[in-house]
Amino acid sequence: MTRFNWFNTTTLTLGFAFLYLPIILLMIYSFNESRLVTVWAGFSTKWYQSVFFNESFINAAWVTLRVGFISASVATVLGTMAALVLNRAGPFHGKTLFTGMIYAPMVMPEVITGLSLLLLFVSLDFTRGFWTVTLAHITFSMCYAAVVVSARLVTFERSLEEAALDLGCTRFSAFMQVTLPIIFPAILAAWLLAFTLSLDDLVIASFASGPGATTLPMKIYSQVRIGVSPEINALSSILIAVVAVGVVTASLVTKQAQVKRMKEERLAISST
């Protein structure tokens, strides 16, 4: 039970090969001198250079990062509030509808979400562009943020808060000093998830965007439609590397913080 057997080893090897091979091949061939995908013509970083000097890529990346940063931040605040409502607010009028609206965007096909938001913006006479994309991204990523924070709140030791209140904390300071630090890893994870979702989104951004606000996925998509270019390989590899480094670092940091928190939590419980 505690060791790998041949079946487990084989399925895991094949499974992870399936998941990673396309990405690895893409990264290897981003260093290919040749324009052709399967012909290796020597090592070269020229496609990386042409990405860095391609103004339209740089602009799109800048728009994407700004949209991602703003939408992830607002979505995390709204999502955390929604998670608190789901777990702590008790019954209220329309709670079923509220819960439904939190979970529904996650299973909604993107074309429908995109179309409906676009029609809303048109009806309200919003000029489509940077801010409409940001609003759209806030809306769908706040639901993911709510679910992530909510998962942490469910397993949360309530007695710690109560102890803080018994010891004379006001509710606000109990939240700031006890609850918030404990759920902080989840809030950070929610922010990262919202940020990645925003960076990744093509369909909703295409609907919600207007002239002058082209995000990187939209740019990549239009390039892919024209044909495979090694420039896209280079750009993709950069994005993959950035995300991989970010995610691994974040997971290590949150893991450490969690271990520390859990120790403190246990200590606090055992000493009361």
Next chain:
Amino acid sequence: MVVADITSPTEETQDTTNLDAGWGRKLLIAVPYIWLLIFFLAPFVIVLKISLSDVILARPPYFPTFDFAEGWQGFWAMLQAFDLENYVWLTEDSLYLNSYLSSLKIASVSTLLTLIIGYPIAYSMAKAPKEWRATLLMLVILPFWTSFLIRVYAWIGILKKEGFLNYFLLWAGIIDEPLTILNTDTAIYIGIVYSYLPFMVLPLYAVLEKLDGSLLEAATDLGCSPMKAFWVITLPLSLPGVWAGCFLVFIPAVGEFVIPDILGGSSTIMIGKTLWVEFFSNRDWPVASAVAILLLLMLILPIILFQKQQEKQAEASQ
């Protein structure tokens, strides 16, 4: 200050804890609620409204529009101008029916394939040594964090005629002539299975990891072969994970746009793509809205079934 109220401690009750009915609680509920009403629910009402309207060649390209200045009378006039013309149109042109059916078919087949491929992976992860599990889990989630579009795009280089797969198969002597895979349904299946595999593996792993090992031991003690023990115990107990995984793959797969567009051929029509074309190329907003409403209705059925299933489970586990 908004957050001040939510930490109010009340005894025993966990989920139903009643907070002080202060303005802080109200504000906490109101902000995300109003946001979702405006940016999630209201848009669907608008889509429904437009799907009942007629197309005109101006911006916004549909009629009737609601004139706020005319108040109730204007609203009434708008209601009277509504008709089901666009829905009738959808039944007249076989393109739409075919798109819906082909989406259902592609989504069902790829959900099944994802289950067949994902189950052994999840099973092996759950059976892996404890110190390995976190790493394996991380490895499954990691691709999910990298761009979906890029991962789909990466398959072009593998599947095309002069791509890696053909190159490898020719080299290995398995085939004599390169296969045409890109721009066929096979490529769409590969793309969907690849992209949605983590959605299948994660819920399955969650269920399988929690599985009580003593049940399997008991079965073996009573003379079950490992294979039979799997069929009689592991598989039935993992059904909640199977359901959750299939649901998470099937729903987005039905409305999928990127994968059929990039990997599929021109002969494959999926409803997500039809909607996109109707909207961006034909600029027929009312028909696009009608397509969206019907797609939504089609997806509500599995969602309700899933909900029922979950409720049954919750009851059973109590």
